Amino acid sequence: MHAIVCIKQVPDTTEVKIDPVRGTLIREGVPSILNPFDTYAIEEALRLKEQFGGKVTAISMGPPQAIEVLKEAVAMGCDEAILLSDRAFAGSDTWATAYTLSQAIRRLGPFDIIFCGRQAIDGDTGQVGPGIARQLKINQLTYVCKIQHIDFDKGEIRVERLLEEGREVVESRLPALLTVVKDINQPRYPTFKGIRRASRMEYPIWTAKDLEGANPAYFGLDGSPTRVVRVFTPPPRSGQTEIIQGETVQEQAAKLVEKLLAEKII
Amino acid sequence: MALLQINREECIGCEACVAACPFGALHMDEERKAVVDDKCTACGACVDVCPVGALSLPEVEAPAAGLEQYKGVWVWVEQLRGEAGSISWEMIGKGRELADQRKTTLTACVLGYHVEHIAHQAIAYGADRVILVDDPVLEHYRTEPYAAVLVDLIRQYKPEIFILGASTRGRDLAGAVATEIFTGLTADCTGLDIDPETGLLRQTRPAFGGNIMATIICPNHRPQMATVRHRVFEMPAPDHTRKGEIIRVNPHLDEEAIATKVVDFIREEGQVNLADARIIVSGGRGVGGPEGFEPIRRLAEVLGGAVGASRAAVDAGWIPYAHQVGQTGRTVRPDLYIACGISGAIQHLAGMQTSRVIVAINKDPEAPIFKIANYGIVGDLFQVLPALTEEFRKRLHK
DSSP states (O other): OEEEEEEOEEEOGGGOEEOTTTOOEEOTTOOEEEOHHHHHHHHHHHHHHHHHOOEEEEEEESSGGGHHHHHHHHHHTOSEEEEEOOGGGTTOOHHHHHHHHHHHHHTTOOOSEEEEESOOTTTOOOOHHHHHHHHHTOEEEEEEEEEEEEETTTTEEEEEEEOSSSEEEEEEESSEEEEEOGGGOOOOOOOHHHHHHHHHOOOOEEOGGGSTTSOGGGSGGGGOOOEEEEEEOOOOOOSOOEEOOOSSHHHHHHHHHHHHHHTTOO | OOOOEEOTTTOOOOOHHHHHOTTOOEEEOTTSOEEEOTTOOOOOHHHHHOTTOOEEOOOOOOOOSOGGGOOOEEEEEOEETTEEOHHHHHHHHHHHHHHHHTTOOEEEEEEESSOHHHHHHHHHHTOSEEEEEEOGGGSSOOHHHHHHHHHHHHHHHOOSEEEEEOSHHHHHHHHHHHHHHTOOEEEEESEEEEOTTTOOEEEEEEETTTTEEEEEEOOSSSSEEEEEOTTSSOOOOOOTTOOOEEEEOOOOOOGGGOOOEEEEEEOOTTOOOTTTOSEEEEEOGGGOSGGGGHHHHHHHHHHTOEEEEOHHHHHTTSSOGGGBBSTTSBOOOOSEEEEESOOOOHHHHHHHTTOSEEEEEESOTTOTHHHHOSEEEESOHHHHHHHHHHHHHHHHOO
């Protein structure tokens, strides 16, 4: 069994501050972390390896320092890790990112399953997973909260997908790409042995040249149909907070209900 | 027809491609040359292993036609068991505005089985034209056939703008279609408008956990595609006297060729769709345990709302993940959000801070949730909630 996990280094968006004058993101001092959804993707791949044998390859695209998230993946138990890093990839939108990752995946040799997190917490698009699946012409199963059944010999998979109305059970064929939600598992912590292994490992860095046969016109900004034209801070929530006072909770409740009925939202 | 090209002169009959094909689409003919059949998905696995380079695939094509050939605004109308999602009518309402600004037509794409009634609804809500693809293969939403149908339609009709709801289905589908077409896609928009100078669609969306907003355009590819969040745009009022054209398209789909099958749908009892909910009552660490959600459920029931939860409550195992609101759960935008025993961590705020009215109930007057709430009650939720439920019951069910 060969599972591939696509992971991303993201700024911890809960630590992001806004420059109040220029209205831009202050990135200095914001810690970079492994995208939280990707930890579930890694965990699920590792569980399959434990059950069926084989290997798990982690792959990421980003600046050289993104090696840190690959180290984390290896410390958790991934066998190999590859970084795609090149100035030529800079400015990639989701289309170009999916193209570049899929080109690299093709060069990793045969695979049975690809895992991605539901979305990355910086861009929040959730588009790269489906993009990779389409580039590789394999089945995509998004928002997966459980693998009910998997048989690599027969090429079968049955999963539950968490939709707005409930959980949809679908069967499909392998190889397939799964994007996973938090509900799927409880990710493990890196072990001491894993951390040691991760710190000693070599991390191949693939550049555009290594993706021989790929069309360079589809890398980076050239391969990105979208352009960001403006970035701004969202308007703050307007209005003050009104704290409802009262002698008794009944009085507070009555006052609050009165106000909410006046808002005409109920 | 398979996209794979095989140069018979160069093929040496080594069978490397046959072994590499994940789909069993290649075999050797009597002259020991590789031949491909319709199972080929053009995945390229064989191209990489052929030692003599006898196999090739056509390159992904950029739109060859001029951008000005692309006209009209399209909306995908999603449906579940023959019932259209309200998010689609919100899209039709916005699509109508965009079409009027661009002085063009609004087309609704209705895919499903026995869904003609939805085509008529789409016209009532504002579509000029409906492309109706009614086929048993399309009964349940599945990526492969839905994407295949829409890709074909886009190539044939060349719309300028294509918007979809940012539901799980919409995001699944839009990503597949935009990749195939090689066009830009902006996810989860909260604003769409037309640039008066360039005529381009300006797509505005939150990023970095809602810390910033970005406006994105797609200047050189068509259609300009976007998914839009639930409950951002007004639901238009239907006008059943409106007239429109319905174009029926036969998709020529083969169930046998589709790998994915929907085998079951599991609904949790009493679960209300958070994305569609107008009112959400949410519980956090302060509810103290699974039974602490009881007063929350009772209030939600009286209000006809849904039950939400913070990450703390979900991680403690008090309520299933499907209820989680916030960065690693769902993003919601109800008219009324009542946060009970939720301190208001930034990850939670990212998922609900665009709600119209926010009410916070918390023992701790310093809880950050009070900073973004419109109304707050400092107190014990186990006393406040029953009082509130009783008061609403009196006022609403007289």
